[in-house]
Amino acid sequence: MINGVLQIDKPKAESSASHIRRLSKLEPELKIGHCGTLDPMATGILVVCLNQMTRFASYLSSSEKTYQACIYFGKKTSTGDSEGQIIDSKEFSFLDLSSIDVENTIQKFLGKSKQKPPAFSALKHKGKSLYEYARKGIKIDKDEREIFISSIKLLSIIGNEVNIEVSCSSGTYVRSLAEDIGELFNCPAYLKDLRRTRSGNFHVKNAIKLPQDSLPIDKIISPNDALNCFNEIQCAPDIVDKLRNGQFVESNLKYDSSTILRLRDSKRGFIGLVEYNEGLLKPKRFLENFLSLS
Numbered sequence: 001m002i003n004g005v006l007q008i009d010k011p012k013a014e015s016s017a018s019h020i021r022r023l024s025k026l027e028p029e030l031k032i033g034h035c036g037t038l039d040p041m042a043t044g045i046l047v048v049c050l051n052q053m054t055r056f057a058s059y060l061s062s063s064e065k066t067y068q069a070c071i072y073f074g075k076k077t078s079t080g081d082s083e084g085q086i087i088d089s090k091e092f093s094f095l096d097l098s099s100i101d102v103e104n105t106i107q108k109f110l111g112k113s114k115q116k117p118p119a120f121s122a123l124k125h126k127g128k129s130l131y132e133y134a135r136k137g138i139k140i141d142k143d144e145r146e147i148f149i150s151s152i153k154l155l156s157i158i159g160n161e162v163n164i165e166v167s168c169s170s171g172t173y174v175r176s177l178a179e180d181i182g183e184l185f186n187c188p189a190y191l192k193d194l195r196r197t198r199s200g201n202f203h204v205k206n207a208i209k210l211p212q213d214s215l216p217i218d219k220i221i222s223p224n225d226a227l228n229c230f231n232e233i234q235c236a237p238d239i240v241d242k243l244r245n246g247q248f249v250e251s252n253l254k255y256d257s258s259t260i261l262r263l264r265d266s267k268r269g270f271i272g273l274v275e276y277n278e279g280l281l282k283p284k285r286f287l288e289n290f291l292s293l294s
Helices: 016-024 053-061 099-109 128-135 172-184 237-244
Strands: 006-012 032-034 042-051 063-071 074-079 086-089 112-114 145-158 161-168 189-199 232-235 259-267 267-277 278-285
Touching: 006 016, 006 053, 016 032, 016 042, 032 053, 042 053, 042 145, 053 267, 053 278, 086 112, 099 145, 099 172, 112 172, 161 189, 172 189, 172 259, 232 237, 237 259, 237 267, 237 278
Parallel strands: 042 189, 074 189, 232 259
Antiparallel strands: 006 042, 032 042, 063 161, 063 189, 074 086, 112 145, 145 161, 259 267, 267 278
16 A cells, blocks of 8 residues: 655646645545645645545644745735735835845744734635635635744845745745735735745655656655654554553653654554653554554
């Protein structure tokens, strides 16, 4: 059985879901899921989980992301990106601003902040994506969510376009960030282009185009390697069996807070993920039929 992760470089003008459906046609029996949706207008890395690896997708999708974004100043669109209709405009020029001025301004977004999800987003409300309501003219107000931006860099200024690179927590909407940056310059702005270059430990430089004829087995990353963002512990088979049966196991590991760890059986290899908290190992997620996957 094929288990692991594929790193796909998604092209423009195609949804993440439709991209996955095309991959499914190559292996109809394959269970497939992805870790983090990319809008159709966006390109870049799409982390695709295969078969049993789909059980761990939530642990990968919550990781930090890095994007390269092009923000256009002087216009605002109905969707916050290049696919919407222009709803506001203003004459604007960066001629009177130095790159240092722009850099210092965008640096104000570093750290924790609150962000309101845009109306045109895949966020769910009563089982439907917000964009489904927005297309019908129905406004749904969602609560602000805390986001974290660990890095934001100015790459270039070309005319009315500002190119930045931003590393941020999962769930951050770069479209909203583009509009917020525009507000600091007292100018309407929208996201013209977006490319995701990193998702956790996965980088677009290692991604492949969607294969047309067969699944590239040599490009599949094993479950253990795909989850190497978590530290590894090795336990004896009897301890592993207790954890797989839902039991908590005492441990003398030294971690200051709750920590997710990769569990490796000393004889059977990678098993799954456990949580260490206050002297106890607690079961989280395991491979099925792991004897054949070690």
